[in-house]
Amino acid sequence: MDRQILVTRSSMPGFDEYCAEIKKLWDSHWLTNMGVEHEILQRELEAFLQCPHVVLYTNGHLALENMIAAMQFPKGSEVITTPFTFASTTHAIVRNGLVPVFCDVNDHDYTMDTEKIEALITEKTVAIIPVHVYGNMCDVERIKEIADKHNLKVIYDAAHAFAVKYKGISSANFGDASMFSFHATKVFHTIEGGAVCFLDDSLVNTLNDMKNFGIRGPERVVFAGGNAKMNEFQAAMGICNLRHLKNEIGKRKRVAERYWQHLEGIKGIKLCKPQKDVESNYAYFPVVFDGYAANRDEVFVKLGENGITARKYFFPLTNNFECYREYPTAGAEKTPVAAFLASHVLTLPMFADLAMEDVDRICNIIIGCGK
Numbered sequence: 001m002d003r004q005i006l007v008t009r010s011s012m013p014g015f016d017e018y019c020a021e022i023k024k025l026w027d028s029h030w031l032t033n034m035g036v037e038h039e040i041l042q043r044e045l046e047a048f049l050q051c052p053h054v055v056l057y058t059n060g061h062l063a064l065e066n067m068i069a070a071m072q073f074p075k076g077s078e079v080i081t082t083p084f085t086f087a088s089t090t091h092a093i094v095r096n097g098l099v100p101v102f103c104d105v106n107d108h109d110y111t112m113d114t115e116k117i118e119a120l121i122t123e124k125t126v127a128i129i130p131v132h133v134y135g136n137m138c139d140v141e142r143i144k145e146i147a148d149k150h151n152l153k154v155i156y157d158a159a160h161a162f163a164v165k166y167k168g169i170s171s172a173n174f175g176d177a178s179m180f181s182f183h184a185t186k187v188f189h190t191i192e193g194g195a196v197c198f199l200d201d202s203l204v205n206t207l208n209d210m211k212n213f214g215i216r217g218p219e220r221v222v223f224a225g226g227n228a229k230m231n232e233f234q235a236a237m238g239i240c241n242l243r244h245l246k247n248e249i250g251k252r253k254r255v256a257e258r259y260w261q262h263l264e265g266i267k268g269i270k271l272c273k274p275q276k277d278v279e280s281n282y283a284y285f286p287v288v289f290d291g292y293a294a295n296r297d298e299v300f301v302k303l304g305e306n307g308i309t310a311r312k313y314f315f316p317l318t319n320n321f322e323c324y325r326e327y328p329t330a331g332a333e334k335t336p337v338a339a340f341l342a343s344h345v346l347t348l349p350m351f352a353d354l355a356m357e358d359v360d361r362i363c364n365i366i367i368g369c370g371k
């Protein structure tokens with residue numbers, strides 16, 4: 001069998017580069033609790049993301065969960081979100097005692113269908129939590145109009161959208177807040193890690209309290225916070241990875257272009273078109289098999305037989321999870337476009353060091369499935 005190709009492969013700085021960065025930690029013995037690496041990474045991200053406030057977290061999920069908690073919505077309030085996402089988005093809503101109301105996605109960039117939001121708004125609705133799926137930007141302008149009209153908060157799950165820009169503006173600058181994940185599989189990572197980004201000065205203390213037991217000073221605890229701090233080794237990995245990010249995204253772009261060369265124009269294969277005014281990070285390469293000679297699952301199996309892992313991302317939809325079966329809003333049949341995508345989409349291997357020959361091999365297998 002040919003060499004295995006996984007769906008993703010974490011970017012890593014040179015070993016010596018990372019060692020040089022963590023050398024300081026052997027000098028200081030300061031390993032966590034907002035040390036120098038944490039401070040440097042935070043400042044660098046505020047500059048990179050062009051956002052006044054970045055609060056770092058040990059992972060993206062807790063960043064989102066805390067951001068929602070910081071908004072202090074009454075328990076039982078409704079939050080409009082989409083089911084075409086990773087478990088984290090919906091879980092973060094539910095774990096805050098709020099009710100997810102599932103809005104369908106559109107069929108061109110797979111983000112929340114803004115035409116369908118207003119029909120879901122009730123007197124209990126407090127927020128919209130859309131997802132910049134695959135790094136595609138949501139219709140941030142329309143979502144802002146709707147949120148302003150109905151006095152709703154907007155928190156973006158921007159886990160896929162690090163370094164993406166819309167009309168030259170960083171993805172961190174839309175809505176009331178955005179959450180980024182720096183998990184090892186993401187375009188930019190800190191091994192595990194995440195952040196929330198926002199404009200409102202008054203949220204800084206709240207979020208810092210939430211991630212560190214509510215400890216405000218040596219003898220002052222102001223809030224029953226949890227623990228979700230990013231440690232120094234994570235921050236050091238982020239500092240190193242940020243240096244290479246532009247180059248990594250450039251390499252991902254070449255992979256994406258190679259896929260397009262092979263797969264564009266084949267009947268029954270639908271590729272996700274680049275969005276107008278959006279500078280992409282090439283986080284994922286989704287392909288929808290709709291009317292192709294082989295169906296999604298057949299292509300998935302065939303790739304697997306050849307040592308290639310593609311991913312049914314996202315399948316199942318979160319509104320079909322067994323843990324949400326009892327929710328009145330559950331059920332994939334209520335979000336037909338998302339349901340169609342979940343059963344027809346594959347994300348193909350996508351990472352900076354994916355060799356062009358491997359992209360060729362992957363595409364030849366997919367094309368072979370159609371013969």
Ligand SMILES: *Cc1c(COP(=O)(O)O)cnc(C)c1O
Pocket residue numbers: 059060061062085086088089131157159160180181182183192193194
């Ligand atoms: C990765 C991811 C998360 C969660 O991030 P972690 O850093 O793994 O906790 C949330 N939402 C989406 C869409 C993701 O892809």
